[in-house]
Amino acid sequence: MADRYGSDRLSIFLIILSIILNFIGNLLKTPVFGLIGYIPLAISIYRMLSKNITRRRMENYKFVMFTDSFTAWFKKAVDNITIRIRDAKTHRYFSCPDCRAKLRVPKGKGTIIITCPKCKTEFKKKT
Known part of the structure; x- marks a missing residue:
């Protein structure tokens, strides 16, 4: 048609x-x-x-x-x-407490200080 x-x-x-x-x-x-x-x-x-x-x-x-x-x-x-x-076996994911950016950190490093690349906030987490 x-x-x-x-x-x-x-x-x-x-x-x-x-x-x-x-x-x-x-x-x-x-x-x-x-x-x-x-x-x-x-x-x-x-x-x-x-x-x-x-x-x-x-x-x-x-x-x-x-x-x-x-x-x-x-x-x-x-x-x-x-x-x-x-990435579950090799990395952990955290979110920044200030800007909520997703951060990927290697697993098995113990307690580390993570610095957010976006807002430069430092916080402690256990990997």
């Missing part, structure tokens, strides 16, 4: 949401979820067949910006956890 918008990330998300809601409705044996599950599907089909391309692009752009902020935060959190697990 010429001059139609077609599918994008928002349309695919709406279709997946529709499938999930219908699946939950079938599991719980409640027709309400089944009916609610058709609403995102109808919106997705409307968006795919729409001729107002600029408006659909703006909707998709806002959706992508919204989801990418969560994706970036989640990826950063997973990366930090992965690094801490990888």
Whole structure:
């Protein structure tokens, strides 16, 4: 069909949401979820067949910006956890009592005085 918008990330998300809601409705044996599950599907089909391309692009752009902020935060959190697990045998992590900066110190050195490179605060910790 010429001059139609077609599918994008928002349309695919709406279709997946529709499938999930219908699946939950079938599991719980409640027709309400089944009916609610058709609403995102109808919106997705409307968006795919729409001729107002600029408006659909703006909707998709806002959706992508919204989801990418969560994706970036989640990826950063997973990366930090992965690094801490990888370094668990050789390093300890402390936070500065003044500026809350994360500091990585080698393990097994006993009680040491740690100097924060950011605010130059010194504090004692046992590694």
